[in-house]
Amino acid sequence: MPQASEPRRDLRLKGLHKRYPNGYTAVKSLDLEIPQGSFFALLGPSGCGKTTTLRMVAGLEDVTSGTIHIGDQDITREKPYRRPVNTVFQNYALFPHLTIAENVEFGPKRRGVKDSAARVKAILELTELTEQAGKRPAQLSGGQQQRVALARALINRPEVLLLDEPLGALDLKLRRAMQLELKHIQEEVGLTFVHVTHDQEEAMTMADTVAVMNQGVIEQMGSPYELYTNPRTTFVANFLGRSNLIKGTVVGREGSGADAAVKVDMFGTLVSIQADRVHTDSKEGWIGIRPEKLLIQPAGSQSDDPGNHFSDAVVISSSYIGVSTEYVLKMPWGQELICFEQNRGVRGGLVQVGAHVDVSWRQEYVYLLDSSQDAEAGLEGA
Amino acid sequence: MTTMQRVFGKNAAYWLIGPAALWLGLFFLVPMLSLLTTSLSDPAGSPIYGYDLTWRVQNYVEALGDYWPYLVRSLIYAGIATALCLVLGYVLAYAIAFKAGRWKTVMLVLVIAPFFTSFLVRTLSWKLILADNGWVVNTLQWLHVMSPDGRLLATPFAVVAGLTYNFLPFMILPLYASLEKIEPHLIEAAQDLYASPWKGFLNVTWKLSIPGVVGGTLLTFIPASGDYINAAFLGNPNTQMVGNKIQALFTTGGDYPHAAALSVILMVLIVAMVMVYVRRAGTEELL
């Protein structure tokens, strides 16, 4: 969404390609536009090319072909130290022989910034590291080291801040706290953040826009809500949260414009899927539904839920996780589906294993994916 | 891309390694060829005017025929010294790795520190320690462990003891390096799983330290088998090793072709033994 009034400093990658001398292609002609001031996450399993992409933007990896622009400035072949870009490295890469203050001051000193001491003071305060200023990195905890890495990059006021799995080395609790803190700092300083992670929850918590990357290409890009509710590929459907994927056959279309829908036959039940949630042209397809969108009721009870109904499902396992319960249901056609039920206590207790239940879903939550894709794609990375 | 690549260009690696590789090639590989050609030259030359390469394989036959006892003695002495080093070295390396606590670094420095006194001076001091009227001999005689006219100096015992002493640090350092990598939890788990501490040690600690054992024994055996200082200072004419013979032939004897042949034989023997040894240690590791 380019605005006419002032030149925006968006980060634009065009046809970015990375092929290593050994023949391995890590990134395949990637096109990406990251608006100035946004929090952008590159999400994918290890080896998907997300870190390589980040390092190309930082200038730490040569670009095979394609271009990198910030606004109108071409930085594709620029040396790392001439780019308005800074990186928070995966293992922080703090200089072990320098104190925290010296680490933070490293960038301003190289650039000959006059008031570097004042800046160091300010940034150490922002990241709550003032008391650690004289210590060495080895004397700090993981969370503190992470904040030093952040301070060391932020002090340079880069146009784009690159974060390479910045929270990967922290334990779960600290990670949650740092997620919020990072988001807070980003809002405060208003820089463009590009965050690389394999943790879908982290990406969804922090980023305005998430790009899901797999085998060197971006599978889908959008807001966390869009990606979760309307995934376009089986990889996204499985990697971002979980999905039930059921085989179906397209039998026709109905309606037009915003009301357009595709009718799909699924083991005898007709499912109507909104046209903007259909991501295949072929006759066959994977009908996808998120586990929490499946509703269950004791067999034979009157249901007023609109949508598709299936009877004769059997609960074959249940695991209670406090806030919700996770059931595995055996459907009449033999497939096992996962179902999350909120434990709101309105329907009186848990459903027992072996119980027969009726299952229903609302058709507006269903999506249709291409049947040529692997229904298991993205599962191992989740 | 590293700093070096940006400074030296695409071929940075070759510029960096070039000088060292050249030096090694010129003064290690080429001399080996030189040694080989000298060993096949006519002994009727002189060190000053050089030797004629006549492909005289006879040199090898003669060298083996005349000097095989020295070779055998070298390998036996070096082998015994290596075994003794392994026992002593393992004890110390184990103590440093697992029992020394905060004294670890101090003890490691202490292992290396004796090196700083000249090798020859230290070896000479054993002459004094083992002397006929020295306190070691006197004590042993007083205890009736030794006969009144028995001696330690100028015996095979003294030579092997000297070799053991001199090459002990070469054994300790690789042993320590591999022992130090073993997680203490593993040893606890071994004590938990095996009935006796000894079995636990054999099955876990010893097995995991095999790389250090192999490295240490090689670093001890190879220099020990070529050494002649211990034999010269602490032995007698009947305890001379192959090193004594080679250096004598080169320096006072002036018989380069036979000396070179003997050198090549020693090198070939060592390479062969090392290869067999490493392969066996490798398979043992898999068992």
Add this chain to the structure above:
Amino acid sequence: MITRVGNWIGRHLMITMGILVLIYMYIPNFVVALMSFNDASESRNLYQFQSFTWNNWLNPCEPNGMCESLRVSVSVALVATIVATILGTLASFALVRHRFEGRSTMNLFIFLPMATPEIVMGSSLLALFVAGGLGGKLGFWTILVAHILFCLSFVVVTVRSRLAGLDSNLEKAAMDLYANEWQAFWRVTFPLVFPGVLAAALLAFSLSFDDFIITNLNSGQTVTFPMFVWGAAQRGVPMQVNVVGTAMFLISLAVVVGGEMSSRRRAKMLAAR
């Protein structure tokens, strides 16, 4: 009860035996230090302590030729250390930081001299020098060539392990933080590798200073300190040799301990320059 006693022995046996081995390693150093105070002027038996004197320490250069041999040894060791440390450090960077054709071969090749008996390496060099017509010109330069050769492998092994333990991202982080290639090298990489280079140089110096077997074959008429000791051993070793041995031990120990204590500070100073 029995197992408790067994455990106690098990706990303290190893450290006790370890300390005994360590003491064994120090017997010669102790004897050398003792003999450096031995007054041997009245006696024919040079292998027994006679009476105490400061004379050996006060007149270390009394024995004919000993201090000249020391001077030769120190000069050879200094030059060999400098050359071997520079060549070896450069080679280590290539082996650790670069992927190039023949890298694994080079890794093995560098190790070979360490796995060759000194007598073989010495005699092969002699064979080369003689074949090259230098048979009558053996001396300082041929010793130097040989010493650089065997020091090189030890330098590479030492520096390589230090470099391998270094996160290569540090250099990239420096460049990301506006340091150019030279700044990144001198402010980050070099200060962090420096302790390894220093250790390698110390090792090279002591190896060169102490070498006898290779030197003896390639020295011609030049006499190094170990060769002086060797020659003197045939006639009777002057007690000043023990002074040199003890002094070397003390100086080296001071360098190692001092170096260990100030290496961090020095690294920091280099970086902050």
